Amino acid sequence: MPEATRERELKRAWTASEPLLSxxxxxxxxxxxxxxxxxxxxxxxxxxxVDLDIKAGETLGLxxxxxxxxxxxxxxxxxxxxxxxxxxxxxxxxxxxxxxESLRRLRREMTIIFQDPYASLDPRQTVGDIVGEPLDIHHLxxxxxxxxxxxxxxxxxxxxxRYADRYPHEFxxxxxxxxxxxxxxxxxxxxIVCDEPISALDVSIQAQIINLLEKLQAQFNLTYLxxxxxxxxxxxxxxxxxxxxxxxxxxxAPGSVLYRRPRHPYTGSLVSAIPIPDPRIEARRExxxxxxxxxxxxxxxxxxxxxxxxPRAREHCAEEVPPLESFGPDHRAACFYPLD
Amino acid sequence: xxxTVLAVHDLKTQFFTREGVVKAVDGVSFELDAGETLGIxxxxxxGKSVTALSIMRLVPRPGRIVNGYxxxxxxxxxxxxxxxxxxxxxxxxxxxxxDPMTSLNPVFRVGWQVAEPLVVHAEKKRPxxxxxxxxxxxxxxxxxxxxxxxxxxxxxxxxxxxxxxxxMGLTTMPSVLxxxxxxxxxxVTIQAQILELLRDVNREFGTATILITHxxxxxxxxxxxxxxxxxxxxxxxxxxxxxxxxxxxxxTWSLLKxxxxxxxxxxxxxxxxxxxxxDLLDVPPxxxxxxxxxxxxxxCSRDVPQLQRVxxxxxxxxxxxxxxxxxxx
Numbered sequence: 001m002p003e004a005t006r007e008r009e010l011k012r013a014w015t016a017s018e019p020l021l022s023x024x025x026x027x028x029x030x031x032x033x034x035x036x037x038x039x040x041x042x043x044x045x046x047x048x049x050v051d052l053d054i055k056a057g058e059t060l061g062l063x064x065x066x067x068x069x070x071x072x073x074x075x076x077x078x079x080x081x082x083x084x085x086x087x088x089x090x091x092x093x094x095x096x097x098x099x100x101e102s103l104r105r106l107r108r109e110m111t112i113i114f115q116d117p118y119a120s121l122d123p124r125q126t127v128g129d130i131v132g133e134p135l136d137i138h139h140l141x142x143x144x145x146x147x148x149x150x151x152x153x154x155x156x157x158x159x160x161x162r163y164a165d166r167y168p169h170e171f172x173x174x175x176x177x178x179x180x181x182x183x184x185x186x187x188x189x190x191x192i193v194c195d196e197p198i199s200a201l202d203v204s205i206q207a208q209i210i211n212l213l214e215k216l217q218a219q220f221n222l223t224y225l226x227x228x229x230x231x232x233x234x235x236x237x238x239x240x241x242x243x244x245x246x247x248x249x250x251x252x253a254p255g256s257v258l259y260r261r262p263r264h265p266y267t268g269s270l271v272s273a274i275p276i277p278d279p280r281i282e283a284r285r286e287x288x289x290x291x292x293x294x295x296x297x298x299x300x301x302x303x304x305x306x307x308x309x310x311p312r313a314r315e316h317c318a319e320e321v322p323p324l325e326s327f328g329p330d331h332r333a334a335c336f337y338p339l340d
Numbered sequence: 341x342x343x344t345v346l347a348v349h350d351l352k353t354q355f356f357t358r359e360g361v362v363k364a365v366d367g368v369s370f371e372l373d374a375g376e377t378l379g380i381x382x383x384x385x386x387g388k389s390v391t392a393l394s395i396m397r398l399v400p401r402p403g404r405i406v407n408g409y410x411x412x413x414x415x416x417x418x419x420x421x422x423x424x425x426x427x428x429x430x431x432x433x434x435x436x437x438x439d440p441m442t443s444l445n446p447v448f449r450v451g452w453q454v455a456e457p458l459v460v461h462a463e464k465k466r467p468x469x470x471x472x473x474x475x476x477x478x479x480x481x482x483x484x485x486x487x488x489x490x491x492x493x494x495x496x497x498x499x500x501x502x503x504x505x506x507x508m509g510l511t512t513m514p515s516v517l518x519x520x521x522x523x524x525x526x527x528v529t530i531q532a533q534i535l536e537l538l539r540d541v542n543r544e545f546g547t548a549t550i551l552i553t554h555x556x557x558x559x560x561x562x563x564x565x566x567x568x569x570x571x572x573x574x575x576x577x578x579x580x581x582x583x584x585x586x587x588x589x590x591x592t593w594s595l596l597k598x599x600x601x602x603x604x605x606x607x608x609x610x611x612x613x614x615x616x617x618x619d620l621l622d623v624p625p626x627x628x629x630x631x632x633x634x635x636x637x638x639x640c641s642r643d644v645p646q647l648q649r650v651x652x653x654x655x656x657x658x659x660x661x662x663x664x665x666x667x668x669x
Contacts, residue, residue: 065527065528065529065530066527172616174616175616202383202384202554202616202617203383203554203556203595203598203599204383204594204595204598204612204613204616204617204632205612205613205616206598206599206612207598207599207600207610207611207612207613208612208613208614210600210610210612211609211610211612214609229527229528230528231528231602232557232599232600232601232602233600235600235602235604236600236604236607236610237600256605259602259603269529269532270528270529271602272532273528273529273531273532274528274557274602275535275555275557275558275560275561276557276560276561276601276602276603277556277557277559277560277584277596277599277601278560278584278601278603279560279561279580279581279584279585280581280585281560281603282557282560282561285561287532287536289532289533289536290529290532290533292483293497293499293500293530294527
């Protein structure tokens with residue numbers, strides 16, 4: 001297939017020093033409607049002005065608590081959701097508003113792995129059809145070639161190719177997640193959003209999937225946006241981490257820097273809240289216990305969004321939104337009164 | 341020696357399903373001392389929650405306790421009538437669950453739900469019970485407790501509901517509190533708040549606590565002793581510090597090696613446990629962990645190992661470590 005070859009050539013040619021994916025001032029609002037006429041009365045500020053760069057071949061971790069907008073951000077950057085404002089640039093091309101054939105082509109470059117392997121696989125499709133569907137949609141393989149490709153994909157993710165005739169209910173959570181990964185790989189993507197891919201799995205299974213994702217990244221030169229609420233997992237798999245709170249990025253840094261020297265008070269409290277499986281370390285850890293709950297994303301606080309729970313907040317924090325400022329190589333934080 | 345408040349002996353709870361008998365809890369014995377926090381860790385299907393439900397006599401059908409006893413002070417709970425058991429629940433033992441929304445009644449005000457045990461068990465008058473309920477809401481850190489007591493559960497956030505549940509359990513000052521995955525549904529910063537509250541409760545009231553969780557980090561920070569469960573049995577137990585420093589069962593050993601740690605310096609590949617947790621309708625013969633175990637010997641697939649002392653302070657149900665092999669060498 002000459003077209004496929006050309007595409008592959010293009011993928012291989014991508015070695016530019018600029019970011020693979022670039023996001024500027026990205027905003028995604030969801031309308032809140034009410035009453036008989038379902039009039040829009042307000043908006044959920046799910047993603048509210050996010051700047052991010054992801055380099056080719058790296059894993060950017062995205063952490064934050066439920067409702068912080070991390071999943072919405074992940075879905076918006078690959079255009080599963082339409083952005084309200086801002087720009088998304090992928091391989092130098094503005095993809096913010098593309099549609100039709102251009103968008104279809106984009107779907108072969110960017111895919112997603114979902115959290116819940118029970119909900120994201122159609123129970124009436126065989127494993128072969130689940131993995132083969134992207135091949136059909138993008139006309140990548142037919143007949144014997146299709147069957148061979150499906151078998152190859154199943155082998156790549158560590159499943160027996162004979163499983164192609166079986167149905168999802170016959171598999172455990174970990175195996176289902178492998179099926180989801182095989183489907184994501186079918187189009188030979190360059191960029192994959194991993195949206196909480198291990199959160200629904202048993203502890204003893206999680207490491208299998210983490211190791212598989214790392215192996216595949218090296219094998220196919222993949223770039224990941226790895227979304228999770230568990231900072232330990234994110235730190236393990238990521239080169240850099242972005243911490244989100246109420247629709248905004250509070251801090252970005254390499255994982256070890258984030259752990260040893262967080263500058264944003266929210267990151268500091270997040271780090272101190274993660275239990276470490278070592279009783280001797282736990283016994284002498286200093287705990288920063290945050291007061292209260294996350295504010296509403298419909299009516300986010302003025303200025304810094306974290307100020308309502310921040311132990312260091314002062315008047316100024318309510319008046320102005322702190323910009324992301326540099327605190328060293330690859331380290332940025334948005335705080336007027338950062339930690340030492 | 342600390343006083344034992346709760347003793348569980350050779351407890352077996354089975355579910356009689358159409359596909360066969362599920363041995364959810366298969367011969368579990370342990371003691372809970374006054375004032376201590378005991379952790380029970382395990383994955384889904386390990387039997388940790390059914391153990392708790394058995395103690396509370398809340399095992400749903402088609403499940404039944406088929407063997408063993410649960411002694412609270414000198415009373416065998418498995419022998420009580422349902423009416424007598426209702427006295428015990430809420431008065432001597434309280435249990436809090438993972439999802440507070442399903443445990444709070446949506447049509448009653450939170451203040452009343454917290455006060456109700458006092459009316460039922462302590463025979464207090466309604467107004468004075470409500471006053472105590474509000475005081476308890478304040479103790480568990482609910483702001484404006486006078487106002488919030490008049491709210492319904494849906495007006496509370498997840499963390500607030502879990503606080504209300506804890507308040508509800510504590511009003512009658514039970515001697516034992518069982519917390520089944522109390523923070524699993526919560527965000528980490530809220531989890532930290534609830535764990536801190538449980539520490540305070542333990543310090544202030546001396547309530548002996550059983551903390552059931554799949555999170556080894558939570559156990560490390562909260563519990564003096566820990567039981568590790570696999571396929572309905574305790575495979576290892578001991579002081580938390582010793583079990584984490586030198587685990588004596590290969591399951592504990594591999595679990596600790598398979599989880600990423602926030603304080604890890606270098607990027608070391610994780611060492612996953614191969615295979616999947618067993619199907620309780622078809623548990624492997626011998627040691628249930630043997631198909632996934634990297635230390636197994638012939639005997640492991642034939643004979644079921646019993647919990648025995650291995651090392652100074654730990655018990656492990658493993659032929660390999662009982663024979664003197666050091667997993668941590």
